[in-house]
Amino acid sequence: MxxxxxxxxxxxxxxxxxxxxxxxxxxxxxxxxxxxxxxxxxxxxxxxxxxxxxxxxxxxxxxxxxxxxxxxxxxxxxxxxxxxxxxxxxxxxxxxxxxxxxxxxxxxxxxxxxxxxxxxxxxxxxxxxxxxxxxxxxxxxDAYVLTMDGDPRIREMQRDLNYKYFRTSGVQPADGHYQRGTNKALIYGIQTEEGIAPGTQTGSVGPTTISLLPTLGVGSSKTNFVKLLQYALYVNNFDPGDFDGQFDTSVKDTVTSFQRFVMLDADGIAGKQTWLSALVSTGDPNRKGTACDCITEVTPSRAQSLKNAGYKTVGRYLTNASATGLNKKIQPGELENIFAAGLTVSPIFQTYGGDASYFNQRQGAADATAAYIAAEKYGFEEGTTIYFAVDFDVLGHQITNNVLPHFSAIKSEFASMGGKYKVGIYGPRAVGIRAQEAGYTEYTFVSGMSTGFSGNLGYPLPPNWSFDQISTITIGTGDGVINIDNNINSGRDSGQSSVTPGQYLDDLDYPLSFPYINAVQNEVSPIVDSGKNWFQKWILEEFGDVIGADFYLRSANDAVERTLDYDALITRLTRKLQMRKSFIQTVLAWESSVENVLDTAKDLLVIGGGETDSSTGPCQIFASTAIKARGWAAYNGYLDEQILDPSNPVHLRVIWEALNTNPSYNIETAAWVLKWGAVGLLGYSINMLDYSEEEIKATLARYNGTGDKATEYGERNYAIYQAFEKYNELSRLGN
Known part of the structure; x- marks a missing residue:
C-alpha cells in the first residue's frame, strides 16, 4: 500500500x-x-x-x-x-x-x-x-519507463514514435512492450508520412492508408518509411538491425524471412502485402488462402467449388453449440464428400467459448472428453490436431486465470484418454502465443479477422500458427455456393485426408453440456440435503451429543460441485464400463456430502496403525471392498492389473493409501464397485445402460452392502440418480 x-x-x-x-x-x-x-x-x-x-x-x-x-x-x-x-x-x-x-x-x-x-x-x-x-x-x-521484461529497443522505438507523431497519436506507452498503443502509434506515423491530414488520421489501416503505402527496396530514399518498416519488422520478431532508416541487404534479408513466415512471395521487397502483414492481423484481406472453415455442410458440389477455387483444407466442427441453434457439425457422409474432392479436413471444437466465464479447468476437461469422443466417432486418425475455440477479445488476466487452466486440463485429459490427438487453439494472437509458451498446444488457428481485438493489436503471429483467418467470402455458383472464412495456411497442419470409423456404441454418456451445469447444482443439492437430514437424524440417534454443528466436512452444494469437477473422469469411466454416469455421480455426491468427523477419526486410526481399514476418500470405500471389486474386474478381463488379497495387510495398506490420497483412483474404484455389485453379485446384465428402476435401486443398495440399511440407501439415493440422469439424458440428446 x-x-x-x-x-x-x-x-x-x-x-x-x-x-x-x-x-x-x-x-x-x-x-x-x-x-x-x-x-x-x-x-x-x-x-x-x-x-x-x-x-x-x-x-x-x-x-x-x-x-x-x-x-x-x-x-x-x-x-x-x-x-x-x-x-x-x-x-x-x-x-x-x-x-x-x-x-x-x-x-x-x-x-x-x-x-x-x-x-x-x-x-x-x-x-x-x-x-x-x-x-x-x-x-x-501507461508506463513511460522500461518495465519488467521490457525490451530497450522497443522502448527506443516507442519514444521515437512519441517524439515525431504525438500530435496525432497522443502520448503512447514507452515501457518496452509492444502493445495496442504502440501499434496505433506506428500506424499514425505511417499516415503522417503518407501526408494524410492530422484531422483525418485514425491510427487504423483503411483504404486510404493502404493506397498510399510505398514499395520499398534496397537503396530506398524514403528514410522515415524505412524506419517505420524496421519498427514493424522488429515487433513481429524479425530483427532488421539498427533503426537507421537504411534499406540495405540486411533489411532485405529480414523482409524475405518475414515474407516466408507469413506465406507471402519472398522477394525481399516491401510492397503493400508485406506492410499489411506487418501491421494488421488480417494482413491483406484480399489474399487468397488455401484453407478455409465453414459452418455449412460441404456437399459434393460445394466440395468441388472449394477445389476449383484452390482450397486444400476445410475446417469443420465436431459438435454443435446448442445455444446458437445452428446445425454446424460434420454431417453424415460429409467427410466422404470432402475427401472425394481431394480436400483434407481440420476439426474444430466449439460449444460456447464466447466469454471468460466459460473457461476453467473443469470445463477444459469436459471439452477435451467431448472432442475426443466426437473425433473418434468420426474416425479421425492418430495425430489429428483438434482446435478448441477462444472466440472473444480475451484480455491478459483472462488468459492467465481462465484460458490457460482450461487448456492445461485439455492437454491432461487428452493424455489420459490415450494421447491419440493433438491440442490446437483457435483465437487471437495473444492467446495462441501464451498457450504455446505454456506447452499446452501444438498449433494456433489465428482469428485474424478480429482486427480490433486487444489480443491481435500489438501481437505478432504465434510461432506455431497453422491457419490465419483473414476474410469471409462466398464462392461457387448454383448448388455449389458456399460461404466460408478464407484462411492462410502456414503448412504446419495439412489436415486429415481420411478417417477410419470403428465400431461405436450408441447411447453412451457425454460430458454434461455447459448450459445444464447450474441447473444440476440447483436441483441436485436440495435432494442430497434432504437425504442428509435423514442421515443426520440417524446419526443423532446413534451418537447423541457427541456430534456438533461441524459434523459434516462439506455441504451438499460443495459435494455436488465436487462431483461436477470430476465430470470428465466420470464420463470416461462410464463409457468404458457401459454404465450410466448417474451411478457414479450419485455415489460421489452422496458419500462426499455425508463424510464426517467420525470418518476422519477412523482414517487417522488407520494412518496411525490402530486399524487396518476404513471407508475413505470421496466415495468412502473400504480397501477390502476395493480389492474384491478390482480383483473381480481383473479376473474377468475387464481390468489389466494384479489381483490382490484382501486379507493381506500389505495389500490392504497399499490400496487404502491410494483410495485415501488419490481422488481419481477412488472414483474409478467406485465405478468398479458398482459394476461388481450389479454384474458380479446381483447377476444383472453387463450393459448397465438400460437398467430398470428396480435394478438401479438394487445396484445403489449393493454399493452400501446388504440388509435393510443398504436397501434404504438405494431407495433414498434413487432420487439423486434421477436428478443427475435428467441432465445426462439431455446432454446425450445434444450429441
Whole structure:
C-alpha cells in the first residue's frame, strides 16, 4: 500500500463523492485504472462537463484547453484551480511521479514531474507545461519507463514514435512492450508520412492508408518509411538491425524471412502485402488462402467449388453449440464428400467459448472428453490436431486465470484418454502465443479477422500458427455456393485426408453440456440435503451429543460441485464400463456430502496403525471392498492389473493409501464397485445402460452392502440418480 495513493483516493472520494457522473475510487492505497478513471471524472466535473466518462477524450481535452493549459505562474488559485492541480498531482503520485506535495499549488516540484514525464515518454517539448496531451498521459496507467521484461529497443522505438507523431497519436506507452498503443502509434506515423491530414488520421489501416503505402527496396530514399518498416519488422520478431532508416541487404534479408513466415512471395521487397502483414492481423484481406472453415455442410458440389477455387483444407466442427441453434457439425457422409474432392479436413471444437466465464479447468476437461469422443466417432486418425475455440477479445488476466487452466486440463485429459490427438487453439494472437509458451498446444488457428481485438493489436503471429483467418467470402455458383472464412495456411497442419470409423456404441454418456451445469447444482443439492437430514437424524440417534454443528466436512452444494469437477473422469469411466454416469455421480455426491468427523477419526486410526481399514476418500470405500471389486474386474478381463488379497495387510495398506490420497483412483474404484455389485453379485446384465428402476435401486443398495440399511440407501439415493440422469439424458440428446 502507498500512503500517498491512499490519500489521493480518499480526497477524490470526499470532494466528488455523491456527484452525478462520479464513480468512487477504491480506497486501497494501490494504484490502478479504477483510480485513474475516478480522477478523470473528477477533472471532467471541475471543467463543467455534464456527461462524464472514464476516458480523457476530445471533449475533455477541448474543455481543458479552453480553461487554460497549466504552467508555473499561470494557474488560477481559486478553489477550482486548486482542485484541477490536485487532480493532476494525485495522478502523478499514482503513476510514480513525485510532484513534491499534494497541495493544489503548481510549484517547481509539479513542473519537474511534468518535465520528467515529457522526457521519459520521448516528447520533443520538455518545458513543464501541462498541455492537453500531457494531462491525458498522466491520467492513464501507461508506463513511460522500461518495465519488467521490457525490451530497450522497443522502448527506443516507442519514444521515437512519441517524439515525431504525438500530435496525432497522443502520448503512447514507452515501457518496452509492444502493445495496442504502440501499434496505433506506428500506424499514425505511417499516415503522417503518407501526408494524410492530422484531422483525418485514425491510427487504423483503411483504404486510404493502404493506397498510399510505398514499395520499398534496397537503396530506398524514403528514410522515415524505412524506419517505420524496421519498427514493424522488429515487433513481429524479425530483427532488421539498427533503426537507421537504411534499406540495405540486411533489411532485405529480414523482409524475405518475414515474407516466408507469413506465406507471402519472398522477394525481399516491401510492397503493400508485406506492410499489411506487418501491421494488421488480417494482413491483406484480399489474399487468397488455401484453407478455409465453414459452418455449412460441404456437399459434393460445394466440395468441388472449394477445389476449383484452390482450397486444400476445410475446417469443420465436431459438435454443435446448442445455444446458437445452428446445425454446424460434420454431417453424415460429409467427410466422404470432402475427401472425394481431394480436400483434407481440420476439426474444430466449439460449444460456447464466447466469454471468460466459460473457461476453467473443469470445463477444459469436459471439452477435451467431448472432442475426443466426437473425433473418434468420426474416425479421425492418430495425430489429428483438434482446435478448441477462444472466440472473444480475451484480455491478459483472462488468459492467465481462465484460458490457460482450461487448456492445461485439455492437454491432461487428452493424455489420459490415450494421447491419440493433438491440442490446437483457435483465437487471437495473444492467446495462441501464451498457450504455446505454456506447452499446452501444438498449433494456433489465428482469428485474424478480429482486427480490433486487444489480443491481435500489438501481437505478432504465434510461432506455431497453422491457419490465419483473414476474410469471409462466398464462392461457387448454383448448388455449389458456399460461404466460408478464407484462411492462410502456414503448412504446419495439412489436415486429415481420411478417417477410419470403428465400431461405436450408441447411447453412451457425454460430458454434461455447459448450459445444464447450474441447473444440476440447483436441483441436485436440495435432494442430497434432504437425504442428509435423514442421515443426520440417524446419526443423532446413534451418537447423541457427541456430534456438533461441524459434523459434516462439506455441504451438499460443495459435494455436488465436487462431483461436477470430476465430470470428465466420470464420463470416461462410464463409457468404458457401459454404465450410466448417474451411478457414479450419485455415489460421489452422496458419500462426499455425508463424510464426517467420525470418518476422519477412523482414517487417522488407520494412518496411525490402530486399524487396518476404513471407508475413505470421496466415495468412502473400504480397501477390502476395493480389492474384491478390482480383483473381480481383473479376473474377468475387464481390468489389466494384479489381483490382490484382501486379507493381506500389505495389500490392504497399499490400496487404502491410494483410495485415501488419490481422488481419481477412488472414483474409478467406485465405478468398479458398482459394476461388481450389479454384474458380479446381483447377476444383472453387463450393459448397465438400460437398467430398470428396480435394478438401479438394487445396484445403489449393493454399493452400501446388504440388509435393510443398504436397501434404504438405494431407495433414498434413487432420487439423486434421477436428478443427475435428467441432465445426462439431455446432454446425450445434444450429441
Amino acid at each position: 502507498d500512503a500517498m495513493v491512499l490519500q489521493v483516493q480518499q480526497w477524490v472520494n470526499t470532494i466528488y463523492g455523491g456527484r452525478n457522473g462520479f464513480v468512487p475510487a477504491p480506497e486501497t492505497g494501490n494504484t490502478g485504472w479504477s483510480t485513474m478513471y475516478s480522477l478523470t471524472r473528477a477533472l471532467q466535473l471541475e471543467l463543467g462537463l455534464t456527461s462524464t466518462a472514464d476516458n480523457f477524450g476530445s471533449g475533455t481535452e477541448a474543455a481543458y484547453k479552453s480553461w487554460g493549459e497549466m504552467e508555473i505562474g499561470n494557474v488560477p488559485t481559486n478553489l477550482k484551480g486548486q482542485n484541477i492541480v490536485k487532480i493532476l498531482q494525485g495522478a502523478m503520485y499514482c503513476k510514480g511521479y513525485n510532484p513534491g506535495g499534494f497541495t493544489g499549488t503548481f510549484g517547481e516540484g509539479t513542473k519537474a514531474a511534468v518535465i520528467k514525464l515529457q522526457t521519459d515518454a520521448g516528447l520533443p517539448i520538455r518545458d513543464g507545461k501541462v498541455y492537453g496531451y500531457v494531462y491525458k498521459a498522466f491520467l492513464t496507467m
